[in-house]
Amino acid sequence: MRMYLVDSFTDRAFAGNPAGVVLLDSPADETWMQSVAAELKHSETAFVVTTAEGAKPLRWFTPVAEVALCGHATLATAHVLGGDQIFRTKSGDLRCTAADGWVRMDFPADPSEPVDVAPGDALPGVTVEHVAKGRFDLLVVAESAAQVRELVPDLAAIRAMDVRGLTVTAPGDRDGIDFVSRFFAPAKGVDEDPVTGSAHCTLAPYWAQRLGRKKLVGEQASPRGGIVRVALDGDRVTLAGQAVTVFSGDLHA
Known part of the structure; x- marks a missing residue:
C-alpha cells in the first residue's frame, strides 16, 4: 500500500510538522496501525480508507496511542489526496477544501x-x-x-x-x-x-x-x-x- 511523509503547516521541506499518511483499501486492524505508527515515529500517522464513498474514514496514531483529533495529519492527508475532502473521524466529519496552495480544515472549536x-x-x-x-x-x-x-x-x-x-x-x-x-x-x-x-x-x-x-x-x-x-x-x-x-x-x- 502507498505511504507518504508530508511536512504540514509549512511551505518548505524539513519544517513544520511531519506526518505519515497510509492509504488503505479497507479498514485496518488497530494493532497493526499502532505498530506502523510506532515504526514511523512521527508525532502522528494518519490512516485513511480511500475507497469509501462519501466521507472517508480517517484515524490518527502517535507512536504509543490513538488520538481523537489531529490537525497536521489531517492536513497531510488532504494534501496527498488532493481536492476537497470529507473525513469521518472520532471527532465527527471534518471537511477540507484546497485553494491557492492552502488547505482549509473545518474543525470543532474547543473553548477552554x-x-x-x-x-x-x-x-x-x-x-x-x-x-x-x-x-x-x-x-x-x-x-x-x-x-x-x-x-x-x-x-x-x-x-x-x-x-x-x-x-x-x-x-x-x-x-x-x-x-x-x-x-x-x-x-x-x-x-x-x-x-x-x-x-x-x-x-x-x-x-x-x-x-x-x-x-x-x-x-x-x-x-x-x-x-x-x-x-x-x-x-x-x-x-x-x-x-x-x-x-x-x-x-x-
Whole structure:
C-alpha cells in the first residue's frame, strides 16, 4: 500500500510538522496501525480508507496511542489526496477544501474554561497569567512570547498531568503574528509537537475573545516551527495551512 511523509503547516521541506499518511483499501486492524505508527515515529500517522464513498474514514496514531483529533495529519492527508475532502473521524466529519496552495480544515472549536491548576515546576521561567482546560489539553498563558520561545519544560511533570498535553501561549512578538504557542504531550509519546492543529481549536477561541478578532495567525514556536491561520465561526474553527510531500513509497509489512 502507498505511504507518504508530508511536512504540514509549512511551505518548505524539513519544517513544520511531519506526518505519515497510509492509504488503505479497507479498514485496518488497530494493532497493526499502532505498530506502523510506532515504526514511523512521527508525532502522528494518519490512516485513511480511500475507497469509501462519501466521507472517508480517517484515524490518527502517535507512536504509543490513538488520538481523537489531529490537525497536521489531517492536513497531510488532504494534501496527498488532493481536492476537497470529507473525513469521518472520532471527532465527527471534518471537511477540507484546497485553494491557492492552502488547505482549509473545518474543525470543532474547543473553548477552554479556567481551572485552579498550577503548572508548578513544569514550566520553569514562565510567568503564568492564566490557566484553562479544553476537551483535551491544559492551556497556559505566559507573560511574553520570549518566555514561550525560551522555555525548557519539565517533561516528567507534564507527563504526570491528567491531560493529553499542555499548550503554552503568549501574544505575538512580530508583525503578522497574533499569538505564539508550543505544545507538549509526553504522555502520548510526543515530547514536543512541532505544529499542532488540534491545539489551535482551543487557542482560536481564547485569542479571538482576548483580541476581539475572529481571524488570526498563530506561530507555533517549536524548533521546526510553523504557521497556522485560524478563523472562529461559532462552534467551529477553520484551520488553514500549507504542506509539502517529502517522500512517497510502498509499505510492505
